[in-house]
Amino acid sequence: MKYSWLEVFKAGLSGQKQWPAAWPEVSPKAAYDVIIVGGGGHGLATAYYLARDFPGTRVAVVEKGWIGGGNTGRNTTIVRSNYLWDEATNLYEHSLKLWEGLSADLNFNVMFSQRGVYNLGHTLQDMRDIERRVNANMLNGVDAEVVSAAELKERIPILETGKHVRYPVMGASCQPRAGVARHDAVAWGFARAAAKHGVDIIQNCEVQAMDIEAGQIKGLQTSRGYLKADRVGCVTAGHSSVLATMAGIRLPVESHPLQAFVSEPMKPVLHTVVMSNAVHGYVSQSDKGDLVIGAGIDSYTGYSQRGSPHLIDHCASAMIELFPIFSRVRLNRQWGGIVDVCPDACPIISPIPQVQGLYFNCGWGTGGFKATPGSGHVFAHTIGQDQPHPLALPFHIDRFTTGALIDEHGAAGVAH
Amino acid sequence: MLLIHCPYCGELRDEQEYRYAGEAFIQRPGLACTDEQWGDYVFNRTNPKGKTVEQWAHAAGCRKLFVVERNNVTNEIYAVRTFESYKEQA
Ligand SMILES: Cc1cc2nc3c(=O)[nH]c(=O)nc-3n(C[C@H](O)[C@H](O)[C@H](O)COP(=O)(O)OP(=O)(O)OC[C@H]3O[C@@H](n4cnc5c(N)ncnc54)[C@H](O)[C@@H]3O)c2cc1C
Ligand SMILES: [Zn+2]
Numbered sequence: 049m050k051y052s053w054l055e056v057f058k059a060g061l062s063g064q065k066q067w068p069a070a071w072p073e074v075s076p077k078a079a080y081d082v083i084i085v086g087g088g089g090h091g092l093a094t095a096y097y098l099a100r101d102f103p104g105t106r107v108a109v110v111e112k113g114w115i116g117g118g119n120t121g122r123n124t125t126i127v128r129s130n131y132l133w134d135e136a137t138n139l140y141e142h143s144l145k146l147w148e149g150l151s152a153d154l155n156f157n158v159m160f161s162q163r164g165v166y167n168l169g170h171t172l173q174d175m176r177d178i179e180r181r182v183n184a185n186m187l188n189g190v191d192a193e194v195v196s197a198a199e200l201k202e203r204i205p206i207l208e209t210g211k212h213v214r215y216p217v218m219g220a221s222c223q224p225r226a227g228v229a230r231h232d233a234v235a236w237g238f239a240r241a242a243a244k245h246g247v248d249i250i251q252n253c254e255v256q257a258m259d260i261e262a263g264q265i266k267g268l269q270t271s272r273g274y275l276k277a278d279r280v281g282c283v284t285a286g287h288s289s290v291l292a293t294m295a296g297i298r299l300p301v302e303s304h305p306l307q308a309f310v311s312e313p314m315k316p317v318l319h320t321v322v323m324s325n326a327v328h329g330y331v332s333q334s335d336k337g338d339l340v341i342g343a344g345i346d347s348y349t350g351y352s353q354r355g356s357p358h359l360i361d362h363c364a365s366a367m368i369e370l371f372p373i374f375s376r377v378r379l380n381r382q383w384g385g386i387v388d389v390c391p392d393a394c395p396i397i398s399p400i401p402q403v404q405g406l407y408f409n410c411g412w413g414t415g416g417f418k419a420t421p422g423s424g425h426v427f428a429h430t431i432g433q434d435q436p437h438p439l440a441l442p443f444h445i446d447r448f449t450t451g452a453l454i455d456e457h458g459a460a461g462v463a464h
Numbered sequence: 465m466l467l468i469h470c471p472y473c474g475e476l477r478d479e480q481e482y483r484y485a486g487e488a489f490i491q492r493p494g495l496a497c498t499d500e501q502w503g504d505y506v507f508n509r510t511n512p513k514g515k516t517v518e519q520w521a522h523a524a525g526c527r528k529l530f531v532v533e534r535n536n537v538t539n540e541i542y543a544v545r546t547f548e549s550y551k552e553q554a
Contacts, residue, residue, distance in 0.1 A: 449503040
């Protein structure tokens with residue numbers, strides 16, 4: 049079924065109760081051409097673009113829990129492309145362009161809202177970095193501007209821009225085309241569109257071992273039986289090292305908890321996204337009305353999907369200094385995700401040299417939601433043609449041998 | 465919040481007094497190593513799920529580095545040991 053206002057109207061005549069399932073529940077088949085491990089946004093997007101752009105390829109997505117239950121459903125949904133280095137900017141801008149047409153392309157409202165993102169500067173060095181990044185963005189054709197503190201006060205009146213706070217705001221960068229999207233809808237939209245192109249979406253199916261013979265992947269042992277495939281793409285975020293261990297390799301990633309929290313819903317008070325690297329925190333207001341606030345990663349590694357409370361405390365204090373009006377807002381929920389952090393804060397989108405037919409897409413760490421469509425698109429082409437997509441080439445795993453890192457740590461406005 | 469016992473100070477203290485310092489017992493390869501071995505040493509990590517053997521520094525205390533054996537899913541701390549204690553064992 050194609051979703052449209054007419055269908056909403058027709059379903060309204062029977063109390064909106066006649067909607068068919070968005071995609072079918074399927075049992076795993078014995079063999080596929082490509083298996084994507086991990087039913088987060090990146091895995092589902094990869095499957096969608098593979099099935100769409102390489103017709104006839106039999107594709108399955110296997111997910112150990114439910115789709116979107118990992119970082120895709122746990123993130124603060126900021127989408128932007130104002131990175132410093134060309135390689136990163138090109139990749140994230142490719143993704144941003146796909147976001148701009150995504151709801152129409154998927155026939156699913158992903159609620160992409162280009163409400164702008166502000167990255168605050170609190171020191172002279174912050175402001176120099178912001179100017180440099182804005183200039184780099186403009187040279188790369190990405191919209192960006194430097195905004196003064198006075199102008200910020202005009203645009204975001206509830207932001208504290210006075211001089212008498214611990215870390216006064218001196219200005220900001222702004223990317224007007226950046227914004228937020230609805231995380232669950234991204235997973236559901238890609239799943240539905242992928243299923244329409246014949247992809248099997250198999251939930252509650254955990255990959256437990258890899259069948260590798262003479263350096264070639266042959267299939268996967270899963271909690272729902274053996275699945276044959278000679279091409280496998282692993283897109284398992286915080287669990288990438290677990291999958292790598294099954295393949296007998298190690299990755300340059302470490303998994304850390306990353307926390308976020310939301311407030312009680314309120315009337316509209318903040319129309320844009322505000323991030324600060326220096327005091328560390330970022331906030332937007334969801335369409336439901338809750339403030340969505342993200343903290344930093346816990347220093348220690350872990351897979352516990354919960355972090356230490358002092359990070360929440362630290363972030364909440366920063367938010368209250370920036371927005372004194374939020375001081376008596378009550379928080380509703382707090383949670384953590386497991387993020388796969390790479391030494392250069394850039395992803396790995398790559399074939400694995402030691403195992404023919406095995407590909408990894410990981411290392412997105414604290415900031416991969418924004419890249420969901422672009423990551424899926426370039427990874428699909430990397431697998432489909434068994435050759436890195438030009439935009440993915442700089443993100444080859446070889447860079448940790450050659451030393452050609454893409455040092456985005458601190459270069460981008462904030463980690464997310 | 466982790467509560468960590470410092471083997472030097474003999475005190476059970478809040479995680480915030482300590483600094484996490486990564487996987488323990490990483491061996492530096494010799495000077496004649498290949499680029500692959502060097503890259504593996506500098507960047508690759510085992511990043512296990514379950515039991516970890518990791519270094520912590522008592523940054524706001526005695527400032528000494530020691531080893532914590534922890535389950536990184538449940539956050540249970542199995543043991544806190546000095547580096548010397550591993551040498552004695554070996
Ligand atoms: C609190 C928080 C805030 C964030 N904020 C932002 C933000 O504002 N903007 C931004 O761009 N990014 C943000 N991120 C990062 C972003 O969420 C991730 O980079 C992105 O969602 C990763 O998507 P994914 O599909 O790769 O991973 P996931 O959605 O985590 O999907 C991986 C899937 O693999 C599955 N899996 C794991 N092991 C196995 C196995 N053995 N077998 C089968 N399946 C398996 C998991 O169950 C999971 O569903 C944030 C992350 C967190 C945690
Ligand atoms: Zn001590």
